[in-house]
Amino acid sequence: VGRRPLISLESIVQASLAIADAEGLGALTMQAVARRLGVTPMALYRHVRDKAELLDRVVEALLTEVPLPADDLPWDERLRTMGRSIRTVARRHPAVFPLLLQRPATTSESRRVRDAVCLALQEAGFAADVARRAERLLSTAVLGFAVSEAGGRFRGHSRRTLDEDFACLEDGIRHLLDYHLGTRSSSSTRASATS
């Protein structure tokens, strides 16, 4: 009656992420998390229903690491910044990141990022429903690339090649957005850096 908690949901999630980062998703077990926290595995079940929920929380934590750019930046810079942030988070947590593509994008943190993207697209001139569709496809491409890179699908390609690939993806997205906006001012559109 009135014992101070030794662990919290937050410490559990943080420990889980650290384990997955260091030893892979296979090493992320309830026992490993408990051991790292100096507690028995059963203690975790007070804070988390089961392992599935733990994984949900860990994935959610990834999205928390994506910072939202300042409001006063132009919409295209905001999109570019978020895309790069996502890629950075993927490189930081390569074992867990792929799960992001497999869970419903309806959690609060995923909504937080998505709303920021949609807002930028609407400021660019897209109608709300078009912006939502564009966000879906755009995030799919960026997440797909980040997962591929983090998960090792592009193993064998140099960092330089992948950076160029990503720049090419950014340019492609920018071009398509300009095209749909009917914008002629392609001044900020870089020349295709193929090679």
Add this chain to the structure above:
Amino acid sequence: VGRRPLISLESIVQASLAIADAEGLGALTMQAVARRLGVTPMALYRHVRDKAELLDRVVEALLTEVPLPADDLPWDERLRTMGRSIRTVARRHPAVFPLLLQRPATTSESRRVRDAVCLALQEAGFAADVARRAERLLSTAVLGFAVSEAGGRFRGHSRRTLDEDFACLEDGIRHLLDYHLGTRSSSSTRASATS
């Protein structure tokens, strides 16, 4: 000495895929595969080194289900057909398909599909190295969409919405290819079906 095999690598892979399709990736265990084949779990280890290799084989089997379009079709139709085939395979094997984005794209079956895409892109007019880059980005977008859809990230969106999303993705890709080819004949480019 000279006993006829009860099981084969092929039957193991097929049983594994059937289990994953029916009950999810979590139900795909060595014991479950063995039970389905009427054999003890240890019998599997004669044909497969460990579970990791089994998963590799199963993923490889997914790619086998992607048919290569006829050579005499125009390059753009070939690309479109392959993209749609990939999406179909993803919908057929939603539990296993996400793994495709997490393994090195260097296996023989993945090379088979990739070479076909690169060839189409080269026939379109791209240089070999540009074609390879385009293939990487293009397959990332298509696989990313297929994984998202199969894995449930887009749960809550109607089939119709997702079909339109995919059509929009196809159009976007087509537009970018045309743009990089410097083609003016945009007759085959559909008007943007936003909504």
Add this chain to the structure above:
DNA sequence: ACCTGAACACCGTTCAAGT
């Protein structure tokens, strides 16, 4: 309220043994 000890069903994997 929070944690533990003991227990259960299940998992991947090995090894020696059978035919």
Add this chain to the structure above:
DNA sequence: ACCTGAACACCGTTCAAGT
């Protein structure tokens, strides 16, 4: 050559019990 039986370490999860 191919499969089995027995065994091991580990996993997620429960339940009653301790403080």
